[in-house]
Amino acid sequence: MVVFAHISDIHIGGSDASVARAEGVMAHLATLGLDAIVVTGDVADHALAEEYEVAAGILRAGVPLAVCPGNHDSVPEFEKRIGPANQAVRLDGLTIALADSSVPGRPYGFLADETLAWLDGVLSERPGVPAMVGMHHPPAELGIPYVDEIRLREPERLEALLRAHPNVVAVLAGHAHTGASVRFAGLPVAVAPGVVSTCLTQAETDAAFPVTYDLPPGFALHFFDGERLVTHFRPVILK
Template identity: 70%
Template sequence: MAIFAQISDTHIGGSDESVERTRQVMEHLRTLRLDAVLVTGDIADHALPEEYTIAEELLRDERPMAICPGNHDAVPEFEKLLGPTNQALRLDDLTIALADSSVPGHHHGYLADETLSWLDEVLSERPDVPAFVGMHHPPIELGIPYVDQIRLREPERLADLLSRHPHVAGVLTGHAHTAVSARFAGLPLVVAPGVISTCLTNVETEAEIPVSYDLPPAYALHIFDGRQLVTHFRPVFLKYS
């Protein structure tokens, strides 16, 4: 049994609240009995060095952690404090590989050849151990035009790779700032909610940029028994003195 949390889209530096939201989410996660913590992108908002300095301190955790960049991040600044942009956790009974889907200067996602090669290599290491693959950009349309136009490009490249690794149990992403459960390449696809804000569907709002900052930050709590993934989505209600 593996229990791990996934947060996404902290956007440190985008507002004063970004730091406080991230701090309180991480404080909450530290009260849980987790095997690992994942952070699926958009760590910083403007990719400034000082934003990553703050993020590195806020995200520090004694448990195994993997972090990948998003479209708001910059690889050089990310790597200085948060490590390589492709990161893998090799737990006793589970592999979690977070890949870099960011494209410098653009908001859409793409898995470069070298990233797919890295992912293929990680997944080939322990073919008898279940694995999850994660990245920032969702590989499918989510029904939110604002997000769908900057989703992962050429997702069939990822689907082809996954088809060669039958021990992969699911795909985990961020980017959309909303909790989503779907399917991709015959596998469960979970999109983590946002820490900084929540993106709404056109059923809920007519705004051109459908983002709410009034809803609380949230995270995904994944429970995997070796065969089936169960995900709980939990808000973190902010406390102010």
């Protein structure tokens, strides 16, 4: 059994509580028996060097950790302090490949040719080992117009790649600031809750900007037994 945590959208600098919320989540994750931690983007809010310096100090763990950029991130600044924009974790029985779906100056996502080529290479390394592909932008609609308008563009490019690699068992994403699940390319998609804030659905609010900072940060806790992915969404109550 592989057990790993999935967090997203810490947005350091995006609110007065952004640092405390991120620190609280990472402290909680350190108490769990995890095999890895993945972070699906929006590490900094304004893509400032000082925000990445703070984030680099927070995103430390005693287990393998992979991070990809989001639309609020600047890849050059990200790579100086966090690491490559495309990162992979290779565990016993599972590969997790996080790809850069950010587009400079744009809120929507897109997987460039070179990024898809990198993904293809990682997925080809261990064709007999199950793999998960992650990125910031969800490849499918989640029923939240505010988010759906800025999801991954041209998702059929990703779908073609996933279908070419039958060892891929799931897709991981962030960006939506809400725990959610959907299917894409015949695979489950797990979207992690936001750390800095929570995005509400149309059933919960009619606000044009449906984001609240009042709910606690959250994370996804994934269990993978070699065939089946089970995901639990958990809040972190800060002290």
